[in-house]
Structures are given as structure tokens and as C-alpha cells.
Amino acid sequence: MAGLSEHAFPLNSPNPKDQAPEGMVRLKMQIAYDGAAFAGWQSQTGKNAVQDAIELALANIVGQRIVVHGAGRTDSGVHALGQVAHIDVPKDKFAANAWAGAINAQLPRTVRILCATKAAKGFHARFSSSGKLYTYRIWNHRFQNPLEKGRAWHVASPIDRATLKALCEMFTGKHDFAAFAANRGKTEKSTVRTMHKIRLIRDGNLLSLSFQGEGFLYRMVRLMSGSMVRVAQGKQTPEWLQGLLEGPGGRKSSFCAPAEGLTLVKVFYRKSTENRL
Secondary structure (H helix, E strand, O other): OOOOOOOOOOOOOOOOOOOOOOOOOEEEEEEEEEEEHOOOOOOOOOOOHHHHHHHHHHHHOOOOOOOOOEEOOOOOOEEEEEEEEEEEOOOOOOOHHHHHHHHHHOOOOOOEEEEEEEEEOOOOOOEEEEEEEEEEEEOOOOOOOOOHHHEEEEOOOOOOHHHHHHHHHHHOEEEHHHHHHOOOOOOOOEEEEEEEEEEEEEEEEEEEEHHHEEEOOOOOHHHHHHHHHHOOOOOOOOHHHHHHHOOOOOOOOOOOOHHOOOOOOEEEHHHHHHOOO
């Protein structure tokens, strides 16, 4: 994130000194966006990321740069219904509940602030987070549904639902997910993560994989989804997947599902850092 060091503080550990400056108030925002329109969440040189769009909107309102701190990055093409970010804004500019409307008036239609409320003391969008919920959507039919284009991965060949459900159970719990992480250019301190709940939701030809966990590695959900579909199509065995999960030994899955099927649905927080309403 702009203005944040990746390793300044341990994951999920807020900086006790990180408070809104004098004369400013910290707001917690819930954000939705169509990822196809952006080069991901994090600010880019070309200024075409979601963070850039929101910071430009804020600059138009207050006449100076306001840094937007997000709960986590999403790649180009990945959508969000419940991304969370915080901003420090002038205390006397608007009432807290008026900021969402003011920012939205300056934003493209592909991104919206769903709500903005005064944050609890010590709240940090990233470091206060206790987990996230992602959904990966798959349209499993010979022909693409035009209304799902850009919203779901079109897989034309049959996917065995029973196998896919069983694989959800395989991934649930605490595991070393090194085989399901792409290289972001930095070494992770640990590739062990806990998946609290993984579910398969079926609605006709639409299959939705729901992943709830305390933390995720780079492209982890897409690599898990792609690998699970590979097995559910009979192109790999469950034993192959189990081997990657139990003892990756430097091996990696190369089956990364496309970005368009992934949506960040919700970011979870400890009760002590929930909003003041």
C-alpha cells in the first residue's frame, strides 16, 4: 500500500501510534468495484488502480492528497463487494456519514464507496483485519452465459460436483499452502495459513467456491480453484492435490484460475476495532 511498509508491523497487529493526526478523523470505508476496469487495487505508475481513483476523488474534494490504506491487494480483473480501507480526512469538512456520497460523486461508475463511518480508536484497515472471505465463481456449461462474462470463469467441459465438494473439505484447516502461492517478488515469512471454511454453492450451472480464512498468499484462491477444477474434471488425481498440500517440497501448482471469477466479499475485524456508529 502507498505509505505502508509491508513488514513494519506483524500481520493483524495494529501500530499503536497510528492514529489520525490532529484536526483529522479516521474513516472506515466499505468499497465495491468492477475489477475489469482497473489494474488491481494498489496504486500504479499509470494511475489506473482502484486506490488511484479514490485518491483522485479525495484530492478533488479536499485539494490535497489523502492516502487510502486498504485491507489488502486485489489483482487486475479481480472484483470486490467488501474491500475495506481507511482514510484520515479533515474533521470539519463533512459529517462522517456524508463522505461516501461526496467521494462517489467524483468516482467512475465502476467503483463505489458503499459506506463510510468513523473508525474505532486504533483501527487500521490492514493490520486490524482478522480474516477475509472470497468467492470464486464458475459457469460450467458448454456455452458461456453472456450475463456472466467477466464475472465467472467459463469452463465448458463437465465438472464433477461431488469431487469438488470433497476437495473443499481437503483444503479446510491449517496447512502449508506454498504450492498454491505465486511469486510476488518477496519471500513470505510463512506459507502456513488456516482456512476456516470452504464451501461449494451450486445454482444450476453456476458453481461458487467460498473461501474464508485468516490470511491468503498471493493468488492463493485462484491457484486453489484452478487446481480443484483440474481434479474435478478428471485431469489430475485427488492424490496429486493431497501431495501438494501435505508436502509441497518446492513443487507448485500451475493451474491458476482467471482473475475475472474472483471477488473479495468481506473483510473481518476484531470487535475492539469495529466502527463507532
